[in-house]
Amino acid sequence: MELVCPAGNLPALKQAVDQGADAVYFGFKDATNARQFIGLNFNEARAREGIEYAHQRGCRVFCAINTYPQPAGWENWAAAVDKAAALGVDALILADIGLLDYAAERHPKIARHLSVQGSATSHEALSFYQRQFGIRRAVLPRVLSITQVEDLARQSPVELEVFAFGSLCIMAEGRCYLSSYLTDESPNTCGACSPAKAVRWQETDQGMESRLNGVLIDRFAEGEKAGYPTLCKGRFRVEDQLYHAIEEPVSLSTLDLLPKLQEIGISAVKIEGRQRSPAYVEKVTRVWRQALDALGHNTLGHDKLGQDTTTTGAMARWQAQLGQLSEGSMTTLGAYHRKWK
Amino acid sequence: MKLSLGPIQYFWAAEVVRDFYRQVATWPVEIVYLGETVCSRRRELKLDDWLEIAGSLSDAGKQVVLSSQTLIESEGDLRHLRRLCEQASRDGGNWLIEANDQSALQLLSEQAAPFVTGPSVNIYNARTLALLHKLGLQRWCLPVELSRHTLEAMQASIAEQVLALETEVFAYGHLPLAWSARCFTARYHDLPKDRCEFVCQRYPEGLMMSSQESQELFVLNGIQTLSGACYDLADQLSLMQQLQVAVVRLSPQICGMDEVVARFDRLRRGQQAPSDQIRLRDLQTCNGYWFGKPGMDRLATDG
Numbered sequence: 001m002e003l004v005c006p007a008g009n010l011p012a013l014k015q016a017v018d019q020g021a022d023a024v025y026f027g028f029k030d031a032t033n034a035r036q037f038i039g040l041n042f043n044e045a046r047a048r049e050g051i052e053y054a055h056q057r058g059c060r061v062f063c064a065i066n067t068y069p070q071p072a073g074w075e076n077w078a079a080a081v082d083k084a085a086a087l088g089v090d091a092l093i094l095a096d097i098g099l100l101d102y103a104a105e106r107h108p109k110i111a112r113h114l115s116v117q118g119s120a121t122s123h124e125a126l127s128f129y130q131r132q133f134g135i136r137r138a139v140l141p142r143v144l145s146i147t148q149v150e151d152l153a154r155q156s157p158v159e160l161e162v163f164a165f166g167s168l169c170i171m172a173e174g175r176c177y178l179s180s181y182l183t184d185e186s187p188n189t190c191g192a193c194s195p196a197k198a199v200r201w202q203e204t205d206q207g208m209e210s211r212l213n214g215v216l217i218d219r220f221a222e223g224e225k226a227g228y229p230t231l232c233k234g235r236f237r238v239e240d241q242l243y244h245a246i247e248e249p250v251s252l253s254t255l256d257l258l259p260k261l262q263e264i265g266i267s268a269v270k271i272e273g274r275q276r277s278p279a280y281v282e283k284v285t286r287v288w289r290q291a292l293d294a295l296g297h298n299t300l301g302h303d304k305l306g307q308d309t310t311t312t313g314a315m316a317r318w319q320a321q322l323g324q325l326s327e328g329s330m331t332t333l334g335a336y337h338r339k340w341k
Numbered sequence: 342m343k344l345s346l347g348p349i350q351y352f353w354a355a356e357v358v359r360d361f362y363r364q365v366a367t368w369p370v371e372i373v374y375l376g377e378t379v380c381s382r383r384r385e386l387k388l389d390d391w392l393e394i395a396g397s398l399s400d401a402g403k404q405v406v407l408s409s410q411t412l413i414e415s416e417g418d419l420r421h422l423r424r425l426c427e428q429a430s431r432d433g434g435n436w437l438i439e440a441n442d443q444s445a446l447q448l449l450s451e452q453a454a455p456f457v458t459g460p461s462v463n464i465y466n467a468r469t470l471a472l473l474h475k476l477g478l479q480r481w482c483l484p485v486e487l488s489r490h491t492l493e494a495m496q497a498s499i500a501e502q503v504l505a506l507e508t509e510v511f512a513y514g515h516l517p518l519a520w521s522a523r524c525f526t527a528r529y530h531d532l533p534k535d536r537c538e539f540v541c542q543r544y545p546e547g548l549m550m551s552s553q554e555s556q557e558l559f560v561l562n563g564i565q566t567l568s569g570a571c572y573d574l575a576d577q578l579s580l581m582q583q584l585q586v587a588v589v590r591l592s593p594q595i596c597g598m599d600e601v602v603a604r605f606d607r608l609r610r611g612q613q614a615p616s617d618q619i620r621l622r623d624l625q626t627c628n629g630y631w632f633g634k635p636g637m638d639r640l641a642t643d644g
Binding site (some may be wrong): 068069070071072074095096097098099101102118119120121122123124125127128129131132142143144145148151170171172174175176177178180181182183184186188189213215216217218219234235236237238239241242245246247335 | 411412413414415416418419422442443444446447448450461463464465466467468469470471472473476484485486487490491494495498516518519520521522523525528529548549550551552553554555556558559561566568630633634635636637
């Protein structure tokens with residue numbers, strides 16, 4: 001299985017490459033990719049430097065152009081595809097049907113990967129993209145259980161990449177419009193969910209308040225760790241209950257599932273987090289590289305009694321390391337695990 | 342301009358659904374979308390029951406469209422979807438299908454059946470529209486987060502490419518905003534999704550989720566999340582007419598839907614000024630998306 005790591009900037013890209021990523025993915029400095037953050041992403045010169053650095057070390061580079069262009073922005077998105085092609089990326093990660101069509105026509109030799117934002121959740125949906133645009137690979141949404149992923153993998157017409165670690169999207173990606181309902185930006189329109197420009201923090205008598213475009217997302221008591229106000233991870237009221245009505249602030253980690261993912265034929269695991277620091281990318285990549293190498297040597301896993309069977313006992317150490325890097329210091333198997341639903 | 346009634350988003354008891362459509366048969370809507378689009382576990386009405394309702398509405402002169410499930414997750418979901426899409430064939434009765442995801446697009450385009458798309462199929466630009474048109478798209482619904490400016494550009498491109506395509510706009514109701522593997526209604530009741538006891542049937546208008554300051558934000562409806570406020574573009578119908586919008590979609594609510602339909606009917610006929618809107622219920626409304634603003638905003642319009 002291939003390890004695909006995030007590159008939010010050049011230092012992060014270099015860390016990922018140095019720590020043994022098989023591929024890295026990046027986006028340009030504009031609304032054409034799903035991680036539009038201030039100070040993040042690549043201009044053309046940095047991208048060229050990054051691609052050269054990766055290629056010299058045998059690491060592939062994917063370019064994410066995975067938001068949905070509207071008529072007013074079409075030229076910019078098409079230009080981003082042309083730019084990535086000219087830079088010599090190994091694959092384009094795309095979501096929009098029109099843009100996939102454009103890329104297939106203009107740059108047929110550059111592999112097309114269907115982004116998680118493309119929101120394909122069944123093998124029939126994957127067949128649609130494969131027949132129409134010849135996609136080579138698809139990234140699966142985080143809404144499927146491991147059994148569903150297994151069913152899908154059995155019949156998939158293309159290679160599959162699944163999320164292994166990082167932020168957990170609870171909604172089917174590519175069809176979540178919650179962010180643009182509260183603010184004027186969404187993942188689809190401009191690559192932003194709960195955008196930082198709309199966030200306000202305020203110390204009040206009732207505690208630290210986090211707001212998104214004025215809407216109170218959460219309120220934290222003294223000593224409580226105050227998380228970023230991602231709108232689906234706040235505490236809200238339903239009838240007389242106050243709780244994390246949609247999702248707790250936790251991260252996804254599928255370390256436990258690696259042997260299963262390999263067995264069912266998943267081609268690549270993806271680390272989320274282009275918005276995270278180079279130090280984070282370095283640590284996460286190192287752990288996952290070790291885990292995948294152990295998997296290759298058949299030394300990763302648990303026996304029937306749940307005992308750690310890695311010869312070095314490394315599994316527990318990796319779990320602990322990843323736990324420290326996670327949102328709320330907690331990880332979950334998310335939808336891969338049926339009980340979570 | 343035609344009026345359509347979107348699929349029922351909520352889980353209503355079978356008899357409530359049948360009663361509802363008996364009334365719909367007499368309402369001034371031209372198009373009715375039928376079927377369960379949210380949760381595969383809601384099977385009070387089987388495909389045959391829906392087809393029976395479809396037959397009655399068709400006899401009453403409505404164009405009936407069968408709507409597909411939005412989030413397809415399992416092989417079971419695909420089996421139901423295949424059966425639904427078979428209804429588009431001549432043997433299946435030639436029903437028009439509303440594709441609500443790409444699995445449906447695949448099945449329908451493979452059998453070369455004409456189809457329409459709902460608001461959850463991401464058609465954001467002209468190239469997407471042209472490609473789907475080539476595959477059999479006859480009518481498309483503007484995704485909910487897009488503005489009138491994008492609509493205008495899309496309409497211009499349809500005219501320029503001379504595509505035989507109708508455009509539909511979601512103009513009234515709580516906006517469908519997200520779908521998840523998790524059921525939020527079951528979560529509220531602390532029940533596993535697999536054994537949810539169909540608690541969502543207790544909430545024919547969904548469950549309101551508010552901020553800690555009591556601001557109504559979203560409506561939880563099983564695995565779906567809807568807008569807390571009711572989208573209402575009644576005062577924008579004349580602009581839609583200018584923009585050649587063919588169909589205006591109204592999303593069913595359990596109470597007062599007949600009044601909503603009557604009001605839109607009067608407005609499209611010019612028999613009522615948008616300014617004398619009767620506030621039917623004490624509903625918070627929004628129209629931000631239409632103006633390219635946050636969806637929850639309510640912008641004052643001059644009517």
